[in-house]
Amino acid sequence: MEFTSITAEQLQDRPDPHEVTDAETVYRGAIWDVARETFRMADQDEPLVRDFITHPGAVAVVALDDQDRVLLINQYRHPVRTRMWEIPAGLLDVSGEPALAAAQRELGEEADLVAEHWDTLVDFENSPGSSAEANRIFLARGLSEVPDAERFTREGEEAEIVAGFADLDDAVAAVLSGRLTSPAAALGILAAHVARSRDWSTLRAPDAAWPARPGHAG
Missing domain, CATH: 3.90.79.10 (Nucleoside Triphosphate Pyrophosphohydrolase)
Incomplete structure (x- = not known):
């Protein structure tokens, strides 16, 4: 693996949704469910299957x-x-x-x-x-x-x-x-x-943008 220097501007998570080819709910719970989704990574022939907890945030x-x-x-x-x-x-x-x-x-x-x-x-x-x-x-x-x-x-x-x-x-x-x-x-x-x-200079507004909040909240 080659390592590169990461700039301050690059220090940010970015959305990168992969196409889901199959999805089902394998468990329904009182607070959250467990989903199973199939997707592919770039340049890979075999699909990946992942189970994960859905959550309202x-x-x-x-x-x-x-x-x-x-x-x-x-x-x-x-x-x-x-x-x-x-x-x-x-x-x-x-x-x-x-x-x-x-x-x-x-x-x-x-x-x-x-x-x-x-x-x-x-x-x-x-x-x-x-x-x-x-x-x-x-x-x-x-x-x-x-x-x-x-x-x-x-x-x-x-x-x-x-x-x-x-x-x-x-x-x-x-x-x-x-x-x-x-x-x-x-x-x-x-x-x-x-x-x-840092004298509270890092604080953001209480209504600051929150892109990661799940769209299905509530």
């Missing part, structure tokens, strides 16, 4: 208080049999709902908080080799509590959520030491730390 929130402490919620995740420190997050499963509105809803539902200031912090594809899940992480500041009478009643795993604030530097150390492994939390914490070191 998701949003997450790094919420910072006036001391630059990050809000973390502790929640049980059954597939990994672990109680994990995470940031508020949720699916884009409401038809037509803007990503920002979904993030604001999740912050209220999972942490009983609203925020005065919102920015786009970072985007990522959760596991692009096996899932179509696209994620956007927002930065929320200027926090205040939702009045008691207006709070969301949490159910299921969310009923046992415990929330608190951690020093951002401590959270970064927890990520780098492997003690905190939720992907959205890890990326969001590191991105917030970098953004703060």
Whole structure:
């Protein structure tokens, strides 16, 4: 393999849809399905078959208080049999709902908080080799509590959520030491730390373009 220098302008993912010659849904689930698609790579005679999770996309929130402490919620995740420190997050499963509105809803539902200031912090594809899940992480500041009478009643795993604030530097150390492994939390914490070191100049508008958001959201 030959290696070339990559310029700053080239550091951008680009859409490159390959023609799908056959497609079927091999599993239908409560939240997402599993699709099987057949396609060809350029100059290859044999087709490739891939199974992957379809997904409406998701949003997450790094919420910072006036001391630059990050809000973390502790929640049980059954597939990994672990109680994990995470940031508020949720699916884009409401038809037509803007990503920002979904993030604001999740912050209220999972942490009983609203925020005065919102920015786009970072985007990522959760596991692009096996899932179509696209994620956007927002930065929320200027926090205040939702009045008691207006709070969301949490159910299921969310009923046992415990929330608190951690020093951002401590959270970064927890990520780098492997003690905190939720992907959205890890990326969001590191991105917030970098953004703060650059005087928040890396932040994008809360309604910034998001080409990766699945067209079938909701």
